[in-house]
Amino acid sequence: MNCIAYWAMRKPKPASALQQQRWLQQLATLLHAGIALHPALSLLHLQCSSSLQAYWQPVLTGIEQGQGFAVTLAHQAGFRRSDVQLLAVAERSGQLDLQIQRLAQWQARRIQLKAQVVAAIRYPLAVLLGALAVTTFLLWRVVPGFADLYQSFGAELPWLTLQIMALSTLVQWLTLPCIVLLTVLLLWARHGWRTRAPFRSFLLKVLWHLPLAGGLSKAYWLGLWHRTLHETLRAGLPLLDALTETASLVAESPLSPAQAEIYQAVAQGQRLSDSLTSQATYPSHSAQMIAIGEESGMLVSLLDELAKHFEDALESRCTLLLKLLEPALMAGLGVLVGIIVMALYLPLFELGNAI
Secondary structure (H helix, E strand, O other), rough: OOHHHHHHHOOOOOOOOHHHHHHHHHHHHHOOOOHHHHHHHHHHHHHOHHHHHHHHHHHHHHOOOOOHHHHHHHHHOOOHHHHHHHHHHHHHHHHHHHHHEEEHHHEEEEHHHHHHHHHHHHHHHHHHHHHHHHHHHHHHHHHHHHHHHHHHHHHHHHHHHHHHHHHHHHHHHHEEEEEEHHHHHHHHHHHHHHHHHHHHHHHHHHHHHOOOOHHHHHHHHHHHHHHHHHHHHOOOHHHHHHHHHHHHHHOOOOOOHHHHHHHHHHHHOOOOHHHHHHHOOOOHHHHHHHHHHHOOHHHHHHHHHHHHHHHHHHHHHHHHHHHHHHHHHHHHHHHHHHHHHHHHHHHHHOOOOHH
């Protein structure tokens, strides 16, 4: 098979979440302006790059063949099944433009929250790695020079200096093996995250129980659960179908084990609030608010309020984490470098006093 045939048969690269959100937002704007679905899709198709045109072409072709919009999106890689089902319900009710607009806004919110979580974890991690790199450089390259200098004097060295020099010797022996081992572990973890769902579930479970990151993880997944349930119920799905779609969205999170029990309890006639009461991963105020919504007939509205509560908590936790960790890490780096410098120059001070 020649190269031309290979590239012709290769599947187009899926659009990213941000590209999907922008496409849906532009489509919603065109539909709201009164343009029919097929002409709107044709206009968007002309504006896309060649790679995105190849990705969106099956949607346009499906509409031309008389298929529904949700049916064509169901075959596109990257679209969630819950989103497709919401669009299918909106098509049947004649509210496709409104649902596309809500879906675009929801995806924008998801992208924003995910970016906040990543930023809250990535920045402190980068500072920590920088601190380790500076410390390793000092112990690997700077301290040995001072060790040779002091050895030529033949004087007795302070205890702190001896400990730093011993640590420097250990670092010189272990730095390269540790770098190789760390690189292998990072590549293995990256491959496992991309290809193995059980590995992702394990890491997310560990993250759920960590002191600082655990609060971010809980706020993110609880906000996503309540937001998904709110959107599916507002679109007109029955409660059991909405719970099924919501469970698929949190299938790899620590909330996943509770989803089957919640579904079974509701299917047997229990109220949703009662089924949440027995789940340790859900806070008590969530069950209380849902119970109020069930009693008052305002379940969808209160789910929206709960989703906003967890989303706001996530934003505030991310902001607080960045404000607290940045000075703490910088102070820790300063103390560590200060100890090393003090240990190196302390013998010189003692020699000066002796003279």
